[in-house]
Amino acid sequence: xxxxxxxxxxxxxxxxxxxxxxxxxxxxxxxxxxxxxxxxxxxxxxxxxxxxxxxxxxxxxxxxxxxxxxxxxxxxxxxxxxxxxxxxxxxxxxxxxxxxxxxxxxxxxxx
Amino acid sequence: xxxxxxxxxxxxxxxxxxxxxxxxxxxxxxxxxxxxxxxxxxxxxxxxxxxxxxxxxxxxxxxxxxxxxxxxxxxxxxxxxxxxxxxxxxxxxxxxxxxxxxxxxxxxxxxxxxxxxxxxxxxxxxxxxxxxxxxxx
Numbered sequence: 219x220x221x222x223x224x225x226x227x228x229x230x231x232x233x234x235x236x237x238x239x240x241x242x243x244x245x246x247x248x249x250x251x252x253x254x255x256x257x258x259x260x261x262x263x264x265x266x267x268x269x270x271x272x273x274x275x276x277x278x279x280x281x282x283x284x285x286x287x288x289x290x291x292x293x294x295x296x297x298x299x300x301x302x303x304x305x306x307x308x309x310x311x312x313x314x315x316x317x318x319x320x321x322x323x324x325x326x327x328x329x
Numbered sequence: 330x331x332x333x334x335x336x337x338x339x340x341x342x343x344x345x346x347x348x349x350x351x352x353x354x355x356x357x358x359x360x361x362x363x364x365x366x367x368x369x370x371x372x373x374x375x376x377x378x379x380x381x382x383x384x385x386x387x388x389x390x391x392x393x394x395x396x397x398x399x400x401x402x403x404x405x406x407x408x409x410x411x412x413x414x415x416x417x418x419x420x421x422x423x424x425x426x427x428x429x430x431x432x433x434x435x436x437x438x439x440x441x442x443x444x445x446x447x448x449x450x451x452x453x454x455x456x457x458x459x460x461x462x463x464x465x466x
Binding site for chain 2 (some may be wrong): 237239240241270272273274276277280281283284287301302305306309310311312314315
């Protein structure tokens, strides 16, 4: 999996590709932890190239969201989530913890 | 019955996913159902590595599938510790985010995504997890 981070004026955009599973989720966790450790709590995760996500990946996002939302200092939002991934998210009711945008402009513009 | 043996390591998960994709294609499942089955198996195998074996590189996961009686039946065998699925609490989705605890999501997903799941523990064979998805007429 490749992960890139781009700094925008009002938020950070993290782009991952491929599978986010028990093998690759720690890499994503490290990237997100680095951002929150340096006081960056407004984050867009661009999932346009993520084709698989297991609960391990979701927990990384949930833990990041907890940090971002604390003291109302920010938020982790998701963009371009594939339908199949969205279905499994909604199936367990995890979707309600994230704002999900259909395109990057809306996602970045939300900050 | 197609069978494959995978080292119980997290980097096997992608390969296991490909093996299961073969099964779902043979069963004639659509994309959405294929994803559901792949996800259920991924969650099961992650649990086997983490909980049955207590970590990576401690054994294998033997995957088998069978298509019969309008069902895709997938069997996962390991030689790790048995566990009682009844003892695993369901995650508290719906609670405020600060109260969410990362346990039990895998099992919860497996139960929701598959039509049947069964845990069997055998002294000789080890743990046998059976996952069934019905094939629509």
